[in-house]
Amino acid sequence: xxxxxxxxxxxxxxxxxxxxxxxxxxxxxxxxxxxxxxxxxxxxxxxxxxxxxxxxxxxxxxxxxxxxxxxxxxxxxxxxxxxxxxxxxxxxxxxxxxxxxxxxxxxxxxxxxxxxxxxxxxxxxxxxxxxxxxxxxxxxxxxxxxxxxxxxxxxxxxxxxxxxxxxxxxxxxxxxxxxxxxxxxxxxxxxxxxxxxxxxxxxxxxxxxxxxxxxxxxxxxxxxxxxxxxxxxxxxxxxxxxxxxxxxxxxxxxxxxxxxxxxxxxxxxxxxxxxxxxxxxxxxxxxxxxxxxxxxxxxxxxxxxxxxxxxxxxxxxxxxxxxxxxxxxxxxxxxxxxxxxxxxxxxxxxxxxxxx
Numbered sequence: 523x524x525x526x527x528x529x530x531x532x533x534x535x536x537x538x539x540x541x542x543x544x545x546x547x548x549x550x551x552x553x554x555x556x557x558x559x560x561x562x563x564x565x566x567x568x569x570x571x572x573x574x575x576x577x578x579x580x581x582x583x584x585x586x587x588x589x590x591x592x593x594x595x596x597x598x599x600x601x602x603x604x605x606x607x608x609x610x611x612x613x614x615x616x617x618x619x620x621x622x623x624x625x626x627x628x629x630x631x632x633x634x635x636x637x638x639x640x641x642x643x644x645x646x647x648x649x650x651x652x653x654x655x656x657x658x659x660x661x662x663x664x665x666x667x668x669x670x671x672x673x674x675x676x677x678x679x680x681x682x683x684x685x686x687x688x689x690x691x692x693x694x695x696x697x698x699x700x701x702x703x704x705x706x707x708x709x710x711x712x713x714x715x716x717x718x719x720x721x722x723x724x725x726x727x728x729x730x731x732x733x734x735x736x737x738x739x740x741x742x743x744x745x746x747x748x749x750x751x752x753x754x755x756x757x758x759x760x761x762x763x764x765x766x767x768x769x770x771x772x773x774x775x776x777x778x779x780x781x782x783x784x785x786x787x788x789x790x791x792x793x794x795x796x797x798x799x800x801x802x803x804x805x806x807x808x809x810x811x812x813x814x815x816x817x818x819x820x821x822x823x824x825x826x827x828x829x830x831x832x833x834x835x836x837x838x839x840x841x842x843x844x845x846x847x848x849x850x851x852x853x854x855x856x857x858x859x860x861x862x863x864x865x866x867x868x869x870x871x872x873x874x875x876x877x878x
Contacts, residue, residue, distance in 0.1 A: 639676070642674045
C-alpha cells in the first residue's frame, strides 16, 4: 500500500508539473477568436490545414519520434561549431533607413529596411524557458536582444514553430511594433500576448492587404509554403504556415518561410514577375524531411524557378536542428551561386549590414 501511495504521489507531481509548464503563456491559448475564418478557409479540410500537394511529414526509415529536434543516436560530427563563429553587433537603433539594407540575426530572424520602412521577420532573440530547452544557439551567435531593436513598421511571422515565433521576444517588443502580419491562427497567440487587435492583419494564402505607411502604399500578399504547424503536441496543423510577398517603393521582396520544394516558386514568378530579393530556407534539412524543408537540390531548383535578382539564404548558422554539418548550408549556397550566375548571393555573417 505504501508503494502504491508513492507511485500515486509521483504521478500527481508529474501531472502538476506538466500542467504548470503548459500554462506558460508561450504555449498560447485554446480560445480561438480566428476559428470562424479558419473553418472557412479553402486550405482547412478534414479538421486541419493542408498543403497544396500531398506532404508526408516524415519519409523513409526511422521513428516518427525522431522529429525535427534531433538528439541521440546518429548525430554527425560538426553539427555544432567548436568555437565562436563570426558575428557583428550593429547598432540597430541608429541604423539609417535611407537605403535598402538587411541585418540577419542567424537562423530565420532578420531586419530589413525597404523604402525607408523597417520590416522584422520571425524574431527569436531571447532564450527563455520553455524555448531555451529546445533551441541552443551556437557560440558567438546569441548577441542580439529585443532591446537592441528599433521601432518596427511591420513585423512578419511566417508560422508558429518555436524557432520562428518566440514569446519572450514578441512580449518585449510589443510597444515598438506598429503592425503585425501573420497567417491564419497566429493572431490568437498575439492577442493572448496583449497585441492590440487593430495592429494585427491575419491572412490566408493569396490574400492581399494594402497599408498606408507615412502616405505611401504598401502591398503584402500571403502565399503558400509546403510545411506544417505544431507548437503543442496534439494540435497539428491548426494554424497556417506561409510565405509573403512585399511590394513597396517600386521593389519586391519575397519572404520564403519554411517549406519543401514544390511548384509554388514558378507560380510566384508568373504572378509577380522578377523579385528584387528572395529570402529562402537553406539549412536544417534531412532526406526524411524533404517535403517539409528545403534540401540543397530543392533550393537550387527554387532559385531557377523564381529567378530572383538577389538571394539571402536563412535557417542556418545558429541552431543544430538537423544532422548536417553546421556550415554546410553556406557552402551549398555558394556552390549554387557559382553554377548559376543569374543572381547575386547576399552571403553575409550574422549582424553585418548588407545593401540590396
